Amino acid sequence: GQSLEQPSEVTAVEGAIVQINCTYQTSGFYGLSWYQQHDGGAPTFLSYNALDGLEETGRFSSFLSRSDSYGYLLLQELQMKDSASYFCAVRGRRDQNFVFGPGTRLSVLP
Amino acid sequence: DVKVTQSSRYLVKRTGEKVFLECVQDMDHENMFWYRQDPGLGLRLIYFSYDVKMKEKGDIPEGYSVSREKKERFSLILESASTNQTSMYLCASSLITRIGENTIYFGEGSWLTVV
Secondary structure (H helix, E strand, C coil): CCEEECCCEEEEECCCCEEEEEEEECCCCCCEEEEEECCCCCCEEEEEECCCEEEEECCEEEEEECCCCEEEEEECCCCHHHCEEEEEEEECCCCCCEEECCCEEEEEEC | CCCEEECCCEEEECCCCCEEEEEEECCCCCEEEEEEEECCCEEEEEEEECCCCCCEECCCCCCEEEEEEECCEEEEEECCCCHHHCEEEEEEEECCCECCECCCEECCCEEEEEC
8 A cells, every 4th residue: 555654743934944754655656746735725736756856846846766765845935825734645556546645734933 | 727616615414414525627637536634634535536437445435435427527425424424525636647647636625514
C-alpha cells in the first residue's frame, strides 16, 4: 500500500521561509503533488514533481528525491494568507488513485 | 475554468436515513473520487470511478455506495446514515493519469451531520 508522513504543525512569522517535509512509501510512484487547504475550503493544487529536483512556482517551490522517497514544499516570503493546511499526495498503486498525507497545519504569525 | 460542484454544502440527517451527495464536474474528466476528511485523519478515499458505470473501492467503503451513470456526475450514497459518518465529504475529479498529469480538482465540500 501507500503511506505518507508529514509534520502535523509548523509555525513561522511573516516574511520568513518555511519547509514542509513529506516522506512516502509506495509500491508504484508517478510523482509527488502538493495541495493547500484553507479552513472550510477545498484543497487546491500547488505543485507537482515527477523527477528529482526543485520546481519553482512564484513564492512556492517543491523538491523531490526519489531515491530517498522524500520531498518538501518550500514557502518563501511568508504571508498571513499562507496560513493553511498543506498536503502531499502520491498516485497510488491502482494507477488512477491519489493518496494523501495527513496534512501539515501552517500558522503564520505577524 | 475548472469546476467541481457539490450539490449540498451543509446537511443534517437523522440516523438511519438514506443520504445522497451529488457531484458534477464540467471538465470532461474520466476519473472522479469521493473522499472523507476528518480532523487528524486527513483525506481518506471512499470510492473512485475511472469511467461511466465503473467504480472501485477506496480505503473506507463500508457503509457507502456510489453511482456513476453519466461521465460528469458521481453520487455518493449513505444507505443508512450513522453518527460516525458525520464528516466533511469532498468530491474530486482528474484526467486519466499519465506521466506529467497529476492534478486532482476538488469541490467545495459537503458538511454532513448525522444526529
